[in-house]
Amino acid sequence: MAVRVGANVGEGQVVFIGTQIEHAPLARALARHAYAAGARYVDVQYADPHVRRAMIELGPDEALGHSPAWLIERAQAMAGNAMLATTGDPEPHLLADLDGERVGRARQTDLARTALALITERKLNWTGVAYPNEGWARQVLGEPDVERLWDAVAYCTRLDEDDPVEAWRVHMDRLGRRAEALNALGLDRLTYRGPGTELELGLLERSRFGSALFHTAAGRAYVANMPTEEVFTTPDARRAEGFVTSTKPLAVGGDVVEGLRMRFEGGRIVDVQAERGADVIRGQLEADENASRLGEIALVDGTSRVGRTGLTFFDTLYDENATCHIAYGAAVGGHEGDDPDDGINVSTVHTDFMIGGPEVDVDGVTRDGRVVPLLRDDVWQLPE
Amino acid sequence: MTTRSREERYAELIVRIGANVQPGQLVEVLAGLEHVAMVRAVAREAYRAGARYVDVRYVDPHVRRALIESAADDVLSWTPPWLLSRERNFGDEHAAVVALTGDAEPELLADLPGDRVGKARMVELAKESSRQVTERLCNWCVVGVPNAGWATQMFGEPDVERLWGLVEHCVRLDDSDPVAAWRAHTRKLASRAEGLNRLAIDTLHFHGPGTDLVVGLLPESRWLAVESETVDGVVYVANMPTEEVFTTPDARRTEGVVTSTMPLAVDGAIVKGLRVRFSEGRIVEVEAEEGADVIRGQIEIDANAAALGEVALVDGASRIGETGLTFYDTLYDENAACHVAYGDAYAEAVEGGQIEGVNVSSVHTDFMIGGPQVAVDALTRDGRTVPLLRDNVWQPSD
Numbered sequence: 001m002a003v004r005v006g007a008n009v010g011e012g013q014v015v016f017i018g019t020q021i022e023h024a025p026l027a028r029a030l031a032r033h034a035y036a037a038g039a040r041y042v043d044v045q046y047a048d049p050h051v052r053r054a055m056i057e058l059g060p061d062e063a064l065g066h067s068p069a070w071l072i073e074r075a076q077a078m079a080g081n082a083m084l085a086t087t088g089d090p091e092p093h094l095l096a097d098l099d100g101e102r103v104g105r106a107r108q109t110d111l112a113r114t115a116l117a118l119i120t121e122r123k124l125n126w127t128g129v130a131y132p133n134e135g136w137a138r139q140v141l142g143e144p145d146v147e148r149l150w151d152a153v154a155y156c157t158r159l160d161e162d163d164p165v166e167a168w169r170v171h172m173d174r175l176g177r178r179a180e181a182l183n184a185l186g187l188d189r190l191t192y193r194g195p196g197t198e199l200e201l202g203l204l205e206r207s208r209f210g211s212a213l214f215h216t217a218a219g220r221a222y223v224a225n226m227p228t229e230e231v232f233t234t235p236d237a238r239r240a241e242g243f244v245t246s247t248k249p250l251a252v253g254g255d256v257v258e259g260l261r262m263r264f265e266g267g268r269i270v271d272v273q274a275e276r277g278a279d280v281i282r283g284q285l286e287a288d289e290n291a292s293r294l295g296e297i298a299l300v301d302g303t304s305r306v307g308r309t310g311l312t313f314f315d316t317l318y319d320e321n322a323t324c325h326i327a328y329g330a331a332v333g334g335h336e337g338d339d340p341d342d343g344i345n346v347s348t349v350h351t352d353f354m355i356g357g358p359e360v361d362v363d364g365v366t367r368d369g370r371v372v373p374l375l376r377d378d379v380w381q382l383p384e
Numbered sequence: 385m386t387t388r389s390r391e392e393r394y395a396e397l398i399v400r401i402g403a404n405v406q407p408g409q410l411v412e413v414l415a416g417l418e419h420v421a422m423v424r425a426v427a428r429e430a431y432r433a434g435a436r437y438v439d440v441r442y443v444d445p446h447v448r449r450a451l452i453e454s455a456a457d458d459v460l461s462w463t464p465p466w467l468l469s470r471e472r473n474f475g476d477e478h479a480a481v482v483a484l485t486g487d488a489e490p491e492l493l494a495d496l497p498g499d500r501v502g503k504a505r506m507v508e509l510a511k512e513s514s515r516q517v518t519e520r521l522c523n524w525c526v527v528g529v530p531n532a533g534w535a536t537q538m539f540g541e542p543d544v545e546r547l548w549g550l551v552e553h554c555v556r557l558d559d560s561d562p563v564a565a566w567r568a569h570t571r572k573l574a575s576r577a578e579g580l581n582r583l584a585i586d587t588l589h590f591h592g593p594g595t596d597l598v599v600g601l602l603p604e605s606r607w608l609a610v611e612s613e614t615v616d617g618v619v620y621v622a623n624m625p626t627e628e629v630f631t632t633p634d635a636r637r638t639e640g641v642v643t644s645t646m647p648l649a650v651d652g653a654i655v656k657g658l659r660v661r662f663s664e665g666r667i668v669e670v671e672a673e674e675g676a677d678v679i680r681g682q683i684e685i686d687a688n689a690a691a692l693g694e695v696a697l698v699d700g701a702s703r704i705g706e707t708g709l710t711f712y713d714t715l716y717d718e719n720a721a722c723h724v725a726y727g728d729a730y731a732e733a734v735e736g737g738q739i740e741g742v743n744v745s746s747v748h749t750d751f752m753i754g755g756p757q758v759a760v761d762a763l764t765r766d767g768r769t770v771p772l773l774r775d776n777v778w779q780p781s782d
Contacts, residue, residue: 035454046442058431070470
């Protein structure tokens with residue numbers, strides 16, 4: 001399903017799989033299915049977070065942000081081809097005892113820039129899928145119950161349906177109509193109100209809501225995330241005011257950030273507090289000059305299958321689909337050469353964090369000044 | 385005192401004596417998924433030794449299997465350009481290279497068509513590796529890492545502990561001072577190579593059951609032990625273990641028949657009972673009880689794959705030979721017995737380097753031809769016959 005519906009691999013494409021050792025059974029299945037779907041060549045790259053840990057702990061400063069030239073060349077070769085990424089961190093706390101500032105700086109910035117450019121310019125068909133494993137199950141369930149995690153993953157990705165492909169079609173149609181209804185409102189800004197949250201986010205006149213059903217520039221349809229429950233858009237990078245409290249823990253950069261609180265002024269994050277892991281966020285925000293501006297706003301209601309499990313997955317692919325979220329860093333749908341001062345953010349970072357839930361009300365304010373309730377008690381307010 | 389793990393002690397030997405990683409060096413690690421614990425220990429030790437950056441590539445044989453099963457013919461031997469750039473950069477930057485072996489699934493490809501298995505090699509990548517060796521750009525080291533699959537292949541059961549015991553013995557990690565033990569060992573092999581060079585050998589003769597082989601050397605052939613030096617003067621031990629002295633033969637002067645004395649693990653298949661006939665330097669006939677097609681596929685990869693690129697002498701004092709076991713891993717088995725390799729030659733073992741008679745190929749496959757029943761003699765350029773091995777005992781004084 002990840003190969004056929006998600007990335008929608010085409011005849012003759014080179015398929016790039018980014019994975020890790022604990023996901024090997026999935027990576028191998030993806031490789032076989034990709035060849036069956038007509039892939040010309042399948043390139044599997046295994047990342048090892050322990051080797052990254054060794055670099056952060058023992059390596060020289062210059063190693064931290066280094067992007068090997070061949071990895072950039074590999075990313076560039078993805079243009080016109082397909083990519084599959086696997087998630088489900090087997091050791092989410094692996095880097096927790098290291099210097100947070102070095103962890104934050106250990107990002108392959110040039111590589112990230114290349115990959116983000118390809119994604120935002122829709123030059124490749126790709127998807128992300130998770131692979132249940134013991135470490136991830138322990139983090140989510142408190143015990144290494146991989147079977148139970150598989151059940152949750154199957155439910156969220158609609159693999160439990162008799163006809164998952166048809167279920168995905170119906171689901172993406174619904175999200176598509178939801179995005180159209182939002183676009184018809186002519187929104188100027190969104191407001192969020194809840195415990196520890198009082199936030200106003202400006203939209204651009206050209207901001208358009210969409211679902212994760214994308215088309216490449218060459219016209220190939222693909223579903224970039226499995227699961228996906230969101231409708232999302234690019235905000236005005238100059239207009240974010242107020243404060244927000246994250247409603248879910250966030251797994252980022254090998255650590256788990258909890259109780260995150262941020263304050264915005266003039267579109268920028270000006271203060272970061274957290275019960276745990278604030279340094280990792282601060283390190284990321286310093287990665288480049290526009291990392292602290294927003295690049296994405298997404299709305300998710302309580303019908304989300306991910307939300308309904310009641311679980312925190314400590315995996316952005318899942319948790320961002322449980323509830324409303326925003327991301328600091330690069331805009332989805334941005335382009336190299338966009339000017340953040342015109343409203344569309346450009347950055348090498350893109351980190352989603354969750355700000356929605358039953359206690360958070362979301363309203364839209366239209367350009368002609370009407371206030372339209374969008375979410376109350378996690379229930380979608382617009383007619384569907 | 386904290387007890388260091390087996391992996392940490394092994395990593396120290398690999399990084400400090402084997403590859404001899406230098407401060408500021410780029411380091412490549414090449415491994416299988418089952419070597420993960422060792423990869424991580426090597427990465428840590430390399431950074432401790434001052435590595436600038438450690439670039440690990442895990443190779444998954446199941447993905448390769450999918451390629452062999454499904455990819456178009458012209459893709460089988462294709463090198464993705466990004467992997468070629470990666471490899472070239474290691475050569476250009478004079479990187480240190482650590483390669484881990486110990487196949488966890490040695491028969492994974494055994495049911496696939498042998499000719500496709502043989503052709504599924506990244507030819508351009510192999511050429512670049514060969515350039516690095518020929519131009520002595522990189523300090524590198526190949527070592528074996530015990531795992532359940534390798535142990536099962538050897539013992540019929542996944543007794544990884546027993547395999548670790550053997551590996552520790554073979555690489556001298558069981559010595560109280562492994563570093564000093566390696567210094568003494570490489571000195572002994574170096575003096576053996578010097579002794580052979582003084583003989584001025586014209587041809588080597590191998591006689592034994594199913595073997596009657598003459599391997600001609602070049603006047604410029606030089607015997608070497610595995611301790612080598614890069615163009616930058618970094619001394620390294622390319623194989624751990626190593627028990628051989630070796631040289632580059634005259635690719636035009638191999639004649640006769642040879643029968644392999646050990647099974648050979650190659651390209652995900654096990655080749656047993658291999659018999660090869662040479663005429664005017666080239667393999668002209670390949671027979672085997674099992675796996676002959678894999679060898680036939682390999683020697684057709686390019687024009688010179690069928691000619692010899694290496695001849696190596698090993699005696700029964702070898703720690704690997706002493707175990708009496710077949711390891712199904714060339715790194716180990718080639719150090720248990722005398723062997724030859726078809727394919728690419730080491731120009732390093734020739735005065736004047738890449739001269740006529742030194743083979744060039746993208747293939748290099750060793751197979752074992754020595755043992756207690758195989759006598760080895762040298763015929764010198766001044767016409768003397770000198771016994772080198774009888775009953776697996778080294779005949780010249782060490």
